[in-house]
Amino acid sequence: MQRVRARSAGAVRLGPGTLYGALSRMLKEGLIVELEDRPDPEMDDARRRYYRSTDRGNRALAAEAKRLGDLARLAHATRAVRELKQA
Amino acid sequence: MADREFTGKASERFYECLLLLYPPGFRLFFGPDMAQVFRDAYPREAHGKGFRRYLAFWFWTFRDLVRSLFHEWGQTLLPAEGIDAFIQTLTDSTAVPLGIISIVLVQGYVYAVLTEFSQDVAWAASVSSNPGVSNTDIFVVAAIAACSLGMISAMAAWAIARNNRLNNPIIKLFLVP
Numbered sequence: 001m002q003r004v005r006a007r008s009a010g011a012v013r014l015g016p017g018t019l020y021g022a023l024s025r026m027l028k029e030g031l032i033v034e035l036e037d038r039p040d041p042e043m044d045d046a047r048r049r050y051y052r053s054t055d056r057g058n059r060a061l062a063a064e065a066k067r068l069g070d071l072a073r074l075a076h077a078t079r080a081v082r083e084l085k086q087a
Numbered sequence: 088m089a090d091r092e093f094t095g096k097a098s099e100r101f102y103e104c105l106l107l108l109y110p111p112g113f114r115l116f117f118g119p120d121m122a123q124v125f126r127d128a129y130p131r132e133a134h135g136k137g138f139r140r141y142l143a144f145w146f147w148t149f150r151d152l153v154r155s156l157f158h159e160w161g162q163t164l165l166p167a168e169g170i171d172a173f174i175q176t177l178t179d180s181t182a183v184p185l186g187i188i189s190i191v192l193v194q195g196y197v198y199a200v201l202t203e204f205s206q207d208v209a210w211a212a213s214v215s216s217n218p219g220v221s222n223t224d225i226f227v228v229a230a231i232a233a234c235s236l237g238m239i240s241a242m243a244a245w246a247i248a249r250n251n252r253l254n255n256p257i258i259k260l261f262l263v264p
Contacts, residue, residue: 001124001128013147015147015148015150015151015152015155016120016121016124016125016128016151017121017151017152017154017155017156017159018151018154018155019124020113020117020120020121020155021113021155021158021159023117024113024116024117024159024162025162047120047123049120
C-alpha cells in the first residue's frame, strides 16, 4: 500500500478494503494464486501471505496495459490535448 | 502517553468491529490481514499526529470501508440473484439495521474523536477532565451525529426503494469502480 502511494506520488491511496477486495476477485478469477512455499525465514514475515500471478493473470495484465495504452494514445490524439500541449 | 495507547487500542478494536460488516467468507479469509494492515497504518498515519491527520485518516478509512463493503456484498449476492434482487434485498433488509449500526458506530467514533481531540484542544481537555460533564457532552454530540447519520441512511434507503434501478446515483456511487 505504501509502495503504491509512493509510486503514484500520493495520487493512489489503497485502503485495506480496496486492496483485499481486489485480491479476492483476482483469486476467484484465477489471475493470482497464493503460494504455499515461503521465502528464507530470515527474510520472511510470518504475518505475510505471498501471491503469484498466473499465466492467465499475466495475459490479463498485458491486455489491460495495452487497453490503457491505446486509450492514452487516443486521448493524446484529440485536438483538445494537442492544443494544451502547444500552450 | 497512556491516553494515546488507549486511543490506539480503542481504534484497533473499533476497526475490528467494523470488519464484522463484511460478508462472512471474505471476513474469515482476509479479516485478520486487514486488521493487521490497520494496526500497521494507524501509528504511522494518525496516532499522535494531531487532530487533522487523525480525522483525515478515519475519513479515508470509512470511505474505503463503505465502498468495499458494497463491492463485497454485491459480489456475494449478485452471481446467484442478479442486480435487481440485490437492490431489493438491500432495500428490504438494510434500512433498519443500517440505522442501528450507524448509531453504534457514530457513538464509538465520536468517543474516539473526543479522546484524541482532548489531547489537542484546551476546551476538550477541560471537558474530559470533568467526568460529570464529559459523559453528557459526548452523549449529546453522539446523539446529534447519530440522528444525522440515521436520517442520511433513511434517505438513501428511500432513494433506493423509489428508483430500484442501477441508474440510481447512490447505488452507482458505491457499485461502479
